[in-house]
Amino acid sequence: MDQGGCQMNGGGGGGDGDGGGPDQSGMITLEDLETFSEDGISDSGNPEEDDKPIDDDRLLQYWQDVARGHQVEVSQEMAEPIQQLTSNNQGRSNREAIPFTLLERKEKCGELLWEKRQYEKGHWACVTMHEETYEQSTCYGFMKLMRYICQQNSLGDYLGMTLPIVTVVRTDENHSVISHNVTVAYSLPVEHQAQPPQPHDNEIVIEIWPATTVYTRSFTGPTNEVTIVNQINALAEQLDSPGLRANDSFIVAGYTNPAHINRQNEIWFLERT
Numbered sequence: 562m563d564q565g566g567c568q569m570n571g572g573g574g575g576g577d578g579d580g581g582g583p584d585q586s587g588m589i590t591l592e593d594l595e596t597f598s599e600d601g602i603s604d605s606g607n608p609e610e611d612d613k614p615i616d617d618d619r620l621l622q623y624w625q626d627v628a629r630g631h632q633v634e635v636s637q638e639m640a641e642p643i644q645q646l647t648s649n650n651q652g653r654s655n656r657e658a659i660p661f662t663l664l665e666r667k668e669k670c671g672e673l674l675w676e677k678r679q680y681e682k683g684h685w686a687c688v689t690m691h692e693e694t695y696e697q698s699t700c701y702g703f704m705k706l707m708r709y710i711c712q713q714n715s716l717g718d719y720l721g722m723t724l725p726i727v728t729v730v731r732t733d734e735n736h737s738v739i740s741h742n743v744t745v746a747y748s749l750p751v752e753h754q755a756q757p758p759q760p761h762d763n764e765i766v767i768e769i770w771p772a773t774t775v776y777t778r779s780f781t782g783p784t785n786e787v788t789i790v791n792q793i794n795a796l797a798e799q800l801d802s803p804g805l806r807a808n809d810s811f812i813v814a815g816y817t818n819p820a821h822i823n824r825q826n827e828i829w830f831l832e833r834t
Contacts, residue, residue, distance in 0.1 A: 620644055639704060642711035645719060656722045659683075659748045664774070667799070674799050675778050677832075682772045684757045687746035688765045695741045695786055699728060702745035709765050710747065714758035721750045725814035725827070732809065736793050739786045774832040775812070776800060781823045784813055792828040806830040 625635045665677040688705045690698040703726070710720045729744035749757050749767075757767045778796040782788060793811055800806065812829035 635704070638708070642704075642707045645711045656724045657750050659723055659725065673779065675776055675796060677774065677776055680770075680773050680775065683770060684749045684754050684767055685746045685770050686749065686757070686760060686765055686767055687744055688762075689742065689744040691742045693741070695739055695743065698741050698743035699745065702728075702743060705762055705765060706745060706747050709760045709762060713761045715761075716758040718758075720753060720758060723748045723750055725816050727829075728813045728815070730789060730811050730813060732790070732793065732811070736797070737790060739789055776806060776830040776832065777814070777827045779825070779827050781825060783824065784815065784826055789813060789828070796828055796830060800830070806832055 621635065621637065621639065659680065661681075662679040663676060664679055667674045667676075686706060686709055688702050690702040690705075692698040692701060706726075710722070712718060714720060727746050727748075729746065731740040731742060732738060733740075759767065776796065778792060778799070780788070780792050789811075810831065812831070814827040814829055816825040816827075817823075
């Protein structure tokens with residue numbers, strides 16, 4: 562995929578729409594910030610004080626401390642997006658599921674092996690990063706999208722969350738190495754699909770992703786380079802017709818807080834067009 566281009570496309574080469582070592586599962590993402598509980602950093606011991614909103618500086622310091630453990634720097638400009646998502650943005654934090662049509666599903670002994678879905682054409686905001694590590698690329702991409710969602714857009718307003726947040730990953734020919742060149746993408750909510758708010762950050766691109774058919778496999782737990790490679794190979798083994806799918810780009814879809822022990826994720830294969 563070219564820098565800045567992140568369309569979901571099952572065609573050959575460019576393709577299109579996550580990371581760290583096996584033990585690096587605490588990266589900061591949109592989901593971390595939106596579901597973060599202020600109780601986690603309360604240390605006053607006074608219930609009345611604990612009920613008060615945590616100030617921006619204290620929240621920012623908390624996330625800076627977490628991020629340093631993963632070689633990621635959280636800048637001062639992240640204070641407002643962190644505060645907005647942490648405080649549920651005045652109750653407007655309902656997450657909108659990206660709609661799809663279920664085409665087929667395969668089970669074995671009552672266990673769901675994979676689903677085939679159709680996602681409709683739509684506008685996505687995406688950013689492609691290439692940092693020194695895969696985890697850094699993912700984290701910095703998420704933070705750029707956070708700022709776009711939280712007012713750094715042409716409307717100057719909070720846009721709302723959609724799920725899943727997807728990350729396009731690229732592998733070598735043998736599907737054994739994940740590239741640090743990562744594209745992170747956010748589907749615009751239905752109310753903004755007709756006229757997508759434009760980002761202030763020129764590295765974020767608003768693109769129309771065509772209607773796309775994907776093969777999906779659910780998995781729980783951390784999303785790092787090892788688990789992603791394992792899930793790609795597991796789904797490849799389960800599909801009957803590997804020639805029908807793209808072979809160089811895959812998507813990791815995240816539905817729950819990455820800090821959660823049983824995170825809900827999916828690996829997506831794109832059907833060739």
